[in-house]
Amino acid sequence: MTADLSDRFGPVALGAEAGRQAFRDAMACLPAPVTIVTTVDEHGAPCGFTASAVCSLSLDPPLVMVSVSRTSSCFDALAKASHFVVNVLGRDHDALATRFATSGIDRFSGGELVSPGEGLPAHLPDALASLWCANHECISAGDHVIVVGRVADAVARPGDPLVWHQRGYLTTR
Numbered sequence: 574m575t576a577d578l579s580d581r582f583g584p585v586a587l588g589a590e591a592g593r594q595a596f597r598d599a600m601a602c603l604p605a606p607v608t609i610v611t612t613v614d615e616h617g618a619p620c621g622f623t624a625s626a627v628c629s630l631s632l633d634p635p636l637v638m639v640s641v642s643r644t645s646s647c648f649d650a651l652a653k654a655s656h657f658v659v660n661v662l663g664r665d666h667d668a669l670a671t672r673f674a675t676s677g678i679d680r681f682s683g684g685e686l687v688s689p690g691e692g693l694p695a696h697l698p699d700a701l702a703s704l705w706c707a708n709h710e711c712i713s714a715g716d717h718v719i720v721v722g723r724v725a726d727a728v729a730r731p732g733d734p735l736v737w738h739q740r741g742y743l744t745t746r
């Protein structure tokens with residue numbers, strides 16, 4: 574191990590935590606997918622938010638994970654919901670992604686997402702991919718909760734993805 578690396582691992586042994594800004598700056602270097610995760614709340618009202626902390630977990634059974642902030646207005650709904658949909662956004666969906674990350678507005682007002690029936694999660698028909706999930710497990714992870722979904726159905730379409738990198742959408746900067 575080089576002197577530099579052992580310097581950096583010294584604090585690991587001591588149980589130190591990286592500074593908040595250093596952590597955020599490092600994670601900003603990690604290109605991330607952009608999705609809209611949708612569900613319904615306990616009254617059957619639609620709920621959805623833009624999420625990048627989404628990835629595949631297992632092939633057998635097919636599992637995906639979504640990390641949701643405990644402070645998110647969708648937190649309760651997603652943690653308690655029996656079903657949710659992960660919609661993977663394409664490069665032209667940046668305005669939609671921004672709307673689904675904006676607080677205090679009706680995110681569904683544009684009508685782009687459609688629900689198969691009242692009380693069922695909406696999906697985006699022109700998403701690059703949609704994954705219909707049953708809530709499999711919730712795992713506490715600091716100020717977030719990892720919601721694991723068992724994928725009941727999935728579709729994929731050709732196209733380029735919307736990518737979040739260095740605090741912006743790659744395609745719009």
Ligand SMILES: Cc1cc2nc3c(=O)[nH]c(=O)nc-3n(C[C@H](O)[C@H](O)[C@H](O)COP(=O)(O)O)c2cc1C
Binds near residue numbers: 623737
């Ligand atoms: C590109 C992008 C990715 C995001 N990823 C997540 C995520 O993975 N998990 C999460 O809880 N919030 C994520 N957010 C924040 C939410 O979309 C939303 O803005 C936040 O929950 C505040 O909205 P609220 O009023 O619903 O609480 C992301 C926002 C953006 C712009």
